[in-house]
Amino acid sequence: MSIKLGVPSKGRLMDKTFDWFRARGIELSRTGSEREYAGAVKGVGGVELVLLSAGEIPRELAAGRIHLGVTGTDLVREKLGRWEQQVQEVAPLGFGQADLIIAVPGCWSDVDTLDDLDAAAAAFRQNHGFRMRIATKYHRLVRDYLRENGVADYQLVDSQGATEGTVKNLTSEAVADITSTGETLRANHLKILTDGPILRSQATLWRSRVAVTSGDEKVAMRALLNKLG
Numbered sequence: 001m002s003i004k005l006g007v008p009s010k011g012r013l014m015d016k017t018f019d020w021f022r023a024r025g026i027e028l029s030r031t032g033s034e035r036e037y038a039g040a041v042k043g044v045g046g047v048e049l050v051l052l053s054a055g056e057i058p059r060e061l062a063a064g065r066i067h068l069g070v071t072g073t074d075l076v077r078e079k080l081g082r083w084e085q086q087v088q089e090v091a092p093l094g095f096g097q098a099d100l101i102i103a104v105p106g107c108w109s110d111v112d113t114l115d116d117l118d119a120a121a122a123a124f125r126q127n128h129g130f131r132m133r134i135a136t137k138y139h140r141l142v143r144d145y146l147r148e149n150g151v152a153d154y155q156l157v158d159s160q161g162a163t164e165g166t167v168k169n170l171t172s173e174a175v176a177d178i179t180s181t182g183e184t185l186r187a188n189h190l191k192i193l194t195d196g197p198i199l200r201s202q203a204t205l206w207r208s209r210v211a212v213t214s215g216d217e218k219v220a221m222r223a224l225l226n227k228l229g
């Protein structure tokens, strides 16, 4: 059997992951037709490439179905409770940097910090009869962060994409999402709370702590990790 290496199947993370491995003498590639999720590995033996959604890689590592996987710190911390017990960081990859932040409408002139948000949330509930809505796909991280900072008068609404549009669409009052250049926030007239990000994320190579490795696989794992430095 081979070591299974999970890599995002599309987009910026896939291309940059392929570049990162290539720079270390390992050629990863998608094979078959443009739409087929099959991959090949050259430059090291006993390693199989598994192409997956970035969001599913934490779960596959935690289940031990892949031995190694590339995905963002944000996704590991969001998807896995007690993530340190399930995965181990092998190497930060130096790309896919993004901050998880909370943003509110730019016109909320009296809201710049979490404390301001807390006060605005209490007032919002009194005026509207329901809790201020924060749209996000990072439920665990946002809930933990707001609890640690004493903000309670809010509700999370799920948004799996185009989150910054939810304020304009009147399905939320604030958002908690990943940003890198800040352009999407600016284009949607949102401003970031000034307290600092909830989390700084980047693409990272993880090793499963639970995947079982046979003798052959241990040899392949050592050879691979040696090449990666």
Ligand SMILES: Nc1ncnc2c1ncn2[C@@H]1O[C@H](COP(=O)(O)OP(=O)(O)OP(=O)(O)O)[C@@H](O)[C@H]1O
Binding pocket: 011, 013, 052, 053, 054, 055, 056, 071, 072, 073, 074, 075, 096, 097, 098, 178, 179, 180, 181, 201, 202, 203
């Ligand atoms: N604008 C950005 N710049 C840099 N990294 C980003 C940006 N947006 C998202 N990322 C990072 O890319 C990783 C994958 O993001 P996301 O969950 O959006 O995946 P996706 O591309 O939608 O793929 P899938 O839907 O297949 O899971 C995350 O770790 C995230 O932090």
Ligand SMILES: O=P(O)(O)OC[C@H]1O[C@H](OP(=O)(O)OP(=O)(O)O)[C@H](O)[C@@H]1O
Binding pocket: 160, 161, 162, 163, 164, 177, 178, 179, 180, 181, 182, 183, 184, 185
């Ligand atoms: O700060 P910026 O450089 O503008 O990048 C931020 C955007 O990038 C991500 O979205 P993505 O492109 O993955 O699409 P999504 O909305 O479907 O998640 C993220 O969710 C933001 O919307």
